[in-house]
Amino acid sequence: MTVDAVNPQQITVGVLALQGGVIEHISLLQKAAAQLSSRSSTPTPQFSFIQVRTAAQLSQCDALIIPGGESTTMAIVARRLGLLDPLREFVKVQHKPTWGTCAGLVMLASAASATKQGGQELIGGLDVKVLRNRYGTQLQSFVGDLRLPFLEEGEPFRGVFIRAPVVEEIITTAGDDEVTKLKGKQVEVMGTYPKPQGTGEGEDIVAVRQGNVFGTSFHPELTDDVRIHTWWLKQVVEGLKSGGRDVQAQS
Template sequence: MTTIGVFALQGDVREHLHTLESLGVRALGIRRPSELDDCDALVLPGGESTTMAKLARTFELLEPLRERVRGGMPVLGTCAGMILLADRVLDGAEGQETIGGLDATVRRNAFGRQVDSFETDLDFAGLDDPVHAVFIRAPWVEEVGPGVEVLATAHDHPVAVRQGNILATSFHPEVNGEDRVHRLLLDMAPR
């Protein structure tokens, strides 16, 4: 059975685990490097990107995460997870670390503060019907490298992108029962 890990030190862990389990896969909260070894793919959830990176370093997960992403493990990053996957971050905290792997420049909190959160329907490349997207203090993509495909845009900026086995969204598909983005991750995972 396919096992999908969810980075579980901070963020929307429970919502992602629930979505993945509803799709019939084994979902596992990841807090230690040994748990990462059991995963076929990974979700980096929304949360607070600087805190997530610091906790990953503290729990000795940062380097193993970088190695797995560089090695081609399929990964989905949502909101803060998108920031963690970006090679370059604008408006980040001083010394902010990322896992990297996504040839993109991402701006933290690009849509504004918590009170500026919003929902909208997005046309999403490869999906027949629009995706209902929930944006909460969300980033957007400022610039993509040549190997990055833009899957959806909002406010004239990319908000969903894909590069090889890396899929990232500015929004939270896990909070409203939208499972098609998670299905895209499962399509990349080994069976």
Template sequence: MAVGVLALQGSFNEHIAVLKRLGVKGIEIRKAEQLQSVSSLIIPGGESTTMAKLAEFHNLFPALREFVKMGKPVWGTCAGLIFLADKAVGQKTGGQELIGGLNCTVHRNFFGSQIQSFETELAIPEVAAKEGGPPTFRAVFIRAPAILEVGPDVQILADVPASSVITESAESGQKVIVAVKQGNMLATAFHPELTADTRWHSYFLKMVPEFGGTSSMITTTGEGSSFYERPRIDLPVFQ
């Protein structure tokens, strides 16, 4: 029962570490044929343009698109969200290739540059209802994208008020969508793998058929640490 983690660039090691805490093996995926050995996939955060160039170099895009079309669970975090979107704006000159399948439009650098990275509390009613714990999740946004528009088949799992973050891309009173689910696809603009709260990972694992949709196969406690322990806050916090 292994979960594939695209390991071209970015925070793939952090995702694999969280999966290990949950008693699940993560397999680094760098070649198209390796996708045949897993039935679910995490596309981590990183530099989306660099990841796209590496994926193109290794001829991964056709296999990744087929993986999504087959209905296998896929979770994209930050750059992974951009990869899964049907449309992306705010890209560098020339754009980048996308996997697609997620019926939404993503703004690549919605929250600004690296120095505008931040942490904030997100209300997560759907995840909290299924995974327990607090009704909020402390999310880490690093040079993060955001979802501008979603189709009718997309479920919004989390958003933030535009007034709570520093960005020139948002309009007054606007809700900024930062987490969605559509069928076999989960996408988050933030980095759950950089926190001690593993609920997003266990939520994704329940989308994987071989895990039976139950939490009985998943361990949720780490050695000497609370399941919902919050990491030390290093980034600016906007309330």
């Protein structure tokens, strides 16, 4: 069957281009899409990747990545560009697949602690409270091995932590069962990392998912490891299908 015969539907994935590793994310997305196509025994959708700086560009997107940076600054810039409310609509009303890395995780949280004086505006979408700068300043950045059960078997993922937040609380409220029925999903812990020495026992939560919203404390885009981007693109396709969109394949 030819491409024209199936009229393939393109999936447009945006990367919010206000700060952070925008180009790096797009580069790994391109590699992930190529890997999906080469490894699949069935036709895969056609992906397009764009930088998002305006509400009009956001409206073209079927899915979005919010990269790292400084979350307070990102919120201020998004407000000035008229993007903050469209982002909330995108994530919380349209329920489109969204992934936030580091500051992006902060932006997608319902609440944040250790914020600058006066607090900051958030997009929301994940029923979690995050602790900003869990591991200290940029000078205390580090790379740590992560066992992420949602990835295919292989070497540990080398997580890059730069002034990284962690999820310190999964928020539950009265009537949570009804909220869950409406939203369809509860928060899932997708990855953890041992707490720093002297800060208690156990592990910090560094990756979570709630429905179509995914967040990581670390920066997968600053590695050559394409596994998380590949996994996420698969989730995008499944999320769009479950949302009622007829995602057709490229043949």
